[in-house]
Amino acid sequence: MAGLFGTQTASATANNTLGDLSKDVALTAPPEDSISDISFSSQSPHLAVASWDSKVRIYEINGQGGSEGKAMMDFGGPVLSVDWSKDGSKVIAASADKTAKVLDLASGNTSGGTQVAAHEQPIRSVRFCEVQGTPMIVTGSWDKTIKYWDMRAPTATPAASVQMQERVYSMDVKDNLLVVGCADRFINIFSLQNPAAIFKTIQSPLKWQTRVVSCFTDAKGFAVGSIEGRCAIQYVEDDKSNLNFSFKCHRDPPQNNMTNVYSVNTISFHPEHGTFSTAGSDGTFHFWDGVAKHRLKGYPTVGGTISASAFNSNGSIFAYAVSYDWSKGYASNTPQYPNKVMLHPVNGDECKPRPSVKKR
Template sequence: MSQSREDKEVELTSPPFDTVSALAFSPTNPNHLLVASWDTSLRLYDVQQDAQGQKAKFDHKAAVLDCAFSDGRHAFSGGLDTWVREFDLESQNVNHLGQHDETISQVVFSKDSNSLITGSFDRTVRAWDPRSPTPLIGKLTFPERVYQMDVGGNNLVVGMAGRQFHIYDVRKLKEGEQPLQRRESSLKYMTRSLACMADGKGYATGSVEGRIAVEYFDPSPEAQSQKYAFKCHRQTSKGEDHVWPVNALAFHPVHNTFASAGGDGTVSIWDHSAKKRLRQYPKYQMSVQDVAFNCDGSLLAIGVGYGWEQGAEKAGSSVGTARVYVRGLGDEVKRLNKS
């Protein structure tokens, strides 16, 4: 890794060739980081010990859109080539678990159900047991394409086109199962990002129009009265308000604060219970595409590169612009009021 702008931040020395699509830290090793990219690769880094940065690289037939760990040894990917892949990170063996009919947009692993869950533009969510000789163990069909997905405790939140959300019990993902809740987004414009709270009580969503909504699973009027939305990732220049998409959200595993990443090239830390921004880090040169906290909450990975909000004319010049930064964290991620 090479030293970057601040003492607390380093840049990986061998980043992907094209825009970062997803980041995921190991649930057991705080220094092992997966980076998925539009350059058709999934890369594993040891962000502390490996001087060359990269420990392993797995090539795909098309862009990789998402990735996840199950434990410290096994990881998964999905993307434009529609295959669900499992990787043994020690032996570097690859296992094809199955396939969707169209692009896989989301890959999450549920610790509570010990299953892999994938979402796709084919309007299905599928559950997999990687240990089984017949890995596909569940399939749900949706009215729209699946754009976002995350797990909080036993709750699976599925975000679809049309600003729709369905919430399921991850232990009940059999065909025909009805959602626990159906919701419409609190935000007026298309959902761009989704993350569940570390305490399992709710989730946050971000839109293409620079807003974040904080939601709670408990359907009671008391709990629902606590939800709110706010503006962010906006800049005023020469009297004009420039609005950027909220590309990614991630909750801190210890303090339950969260990070937001925007097309404006900034990353902010928020205390949703106090409704305050705790910190905004120095601006990056390009759009921030994803962020991820490591398992003990001491590091934040930041994936930077071309985003479509920068205009289609810049897409061809995006190769070679991707960067991955890893920032050491301090008190700025702690809640203001811990009561």
């Protein structure tokens, strides 16, 4: 089914699906180095931004797209992942310094953070979750483990540790679904009703390195993005495997029998419609209807690679980080390279699924 999202050639169709960047607004006072992750609170107009400058910055976004810095966390190395608690009171972030810290905003604390997790190698990904009603944190590391940490009584000892086949590259949680994307294309699927046991392991349906995994809004499956300009839609239950498919994206039109392909760096699901975005090293982002197998909107290049993305709580804002993603090595990270977070107002039908198709 790779061709179902194929390049639109008719001019009318192309015009209809071309998105507008003219109303996008830049975040005030962005990080000083590459942006690795961004995350919106589900309870308030706040955005957390993780950076290679070893900081997490928390901004308040107003209704006109303006922004103001409100809080900050410092680490001993690049910050690779950030997430909000379900009630919007806490921010968790994980770093290459092998630690994860929580900032409790409800306490009035606007700096520092408290260490709540540690690994033997850099922590690549972190998420808040609930395990049988207990608030937990799950961390995934390059030490080839994921670990769960009890938020009720933080200690130096994890509540559980699960061995992975390889280094953790990406991880996401939705309700009781935890998906862990590892090196060598391993993908481990967990039910948080039994968090210490892998429910299912698959090899990525994409033949190149996994860059990102992202859970559906209804937790029935997940999307996978690879370094080779492809995305896959995967359902958890075997009886829906006939709905699985993959498609090409983030690649230039072929020229002289050559096609430039780019990494799919980030996939974000719209919180209300269940449609999703992809963004990548080619500096473009697209909105897709995975049920109808249809591209809703594609946007012009933003002038640099897109390293991270997120929808706000009601899907009215799509934030994306224009920042070097290290895909071409250290030599390409020049002082002139853009480093910013843009806020895109989601208008009209940009993210709405086709009317005749049920929501995921």
